[in-house]
Amino acid sequence: MSKKIAIIGGGNLGTAIAEGLISSGFIQPKHIIITKRNISTLQPLEEKGVLVSNNNAEAVKFADWIILAVKPFQVKDILEQLQPDLDAKRHTLISVITGIWVKDMQEVVGEDFTLFRAMPNTAIAIRESITCICKYNASKEQEQFVKDLFNQLGKTVVIEEKLMDAATVLGACGTAYAMRYIRANIQGGIEIGFDAATASLIAAQTVKGAAELLLTKHTHPEQEIDKVTTPKGCTIAGLNEMEHQGFSSSLIKGVVTSYKKIVNDM
Numbered sequence: 424m425s426k427k428i429a430i431i432g433g434g435n436l437g438t439a440i441a442e443g444l445i446s447s448g449f450i451q452p453k454h455i456i457i458t459k460r461n462i463s464t465l466q467p468l469e470e471k472g473v474l475v476s477n478n479n480a481e482a483v484k485f486a487d488w489i490i491l492a493v494k495p496f497q498v499k500d501i502l503e504q505l506q507p508d509l510d511a512k513r514h515t516l517i518s519v520i521t522g523i524w525v526k527d528m529q530e531v532v533g534e535d536f537t538l539f540r541a542m543p544n545t546a547i548a549i550r551e552s553i554t555c556i557c558k559y560n561a562s563k564e565q566e567q568f569v570k571d572l573f574n575q576l577g578k579t580v581v582i583e584e585k586l587m588d589a590a591t592v593l594g595a596c597g598t599a600y601a602m603r604y605i606r607a608n609i610q611g612g613i614e615i616g617f618d619a620a621t622a623s624l625i626a627a628q629t630v631k632g633a634a635e636l637l638l639t640k641h642t643h644p645e646q647e648i649d650k651v652t653t654p655k656g657c658t659i660a661g662l663n664e665m666e667h668q669g670f671s672s673s674l675i676k677g678v679v680t681s682y683k684k685i686v687n688d689m
């Protein structure tokens with residue numbers, strides 16, 4: 424199976440995917456083409472051997488796997504422009520675009536194409552994404568290729584398309600939520616005595632370690648919390664104060680608000 428990949432939309436996510444694919448060795452840089460209108464920002468990728476272009480048609484002619492990574496409001500026009508160069512027997516479309524459903528793409532390209540939706544996050548650049556994938560009209564080989572591709576870039580889970588908006592919130596927006604949590608810890612850490620760089624290191628590594636505990640031991644967070652909370656100790660005092668201030672509630676409300684934003688806007 425040919426591995427040539429086009430990434431249409433070399434922005435935050437598109438370039439992160441390219442960087443991750445190169446560093447994984449899954450594909451040679453010369454077998455990736457990445458496009459955007461202003462290609463000057465793609466110079467670092469070009470220096471690594473990736474083909475860059477402002478011509479989407481050229482990219483589609485080059486590749487068999489087309490990753491769509493433009494903004495949601497741009498995809499319809501772009502697919503319409505690409506229609507003459509798209510071939511359902513050759514091309515497989517993989518959209519990472521929020522809120523664009525398989526049926527939305529089919530309205531432009533028809534029902535013959537194999538379509539995937541994939542929802543990664545920006546940690547894909549360092550191959551630590553979680554990528555939720557759903558498929559339409561895909562053979563076992565095509566599904567395996569897409570899973571192999573994203574497994575190089577972190578972990579994958581195949582889900583039903585109806586969960587794709589929820590996957591966007593928990594997996595993709597989740598990176599930003601985690602950053603805010605870490606930032607708040609840094610702010611607190613500075614107030615209790617650390618310089619910013621040391622507070623950042625301690626806060627980030629602590630969150631990484633906590634996540635690794637769950638991923639390696641498959642425990643529930645509350646089991647791990649029980650191991651940290653000494654009776655009458657400082658951890659439970661701080662945790663309870665956070666809850667009195669609405670910590671869990673604010674996070675849950677934020678997740679649901681992000682979800683409603685996708686569902687209501689699209």
Ligand SMILES: NC(=O)C1=CN([C@@H]2O[C@H](COP(=O)(O)OP(=O)(O)OC[C@H]3O[C@@H](n4cnc5c(N)ncnc54)[C@H](OP(=O)(O)O)[C@@H]3O)[C@@H](O)[C@H]2O)C=CC1
Pocket residue numbers: 431432433434435436437458459460461462479492493494495497501519520521542543544545595596
């Ligand atoms: N950022 C994230 O964490 C995540 C984003 N997503 C989804 O991925 C998609 C991209 O997001 P993100 O990377 O953040 O957005 P960006 O705005 O950073 O990237 C979109 C890119 O598309 C390019 N573009 C615009 N028009 C065209 C065109 N006609 N042909 C080719 N390229 C074009 C833009 O560059 P130029 O203006 O130079 O053309 C821009 O660099 C969105 O749909 C988003 O919902 C999904 C999961 C996570």
Ligand SMILES: O=C(O)[C@@H]1CCC=N1
Pocket residue numbers: 521591595596
């Ligand atoms: O905020 C957004 O709309 C996109 C979707 C997921 C991450 N960023």
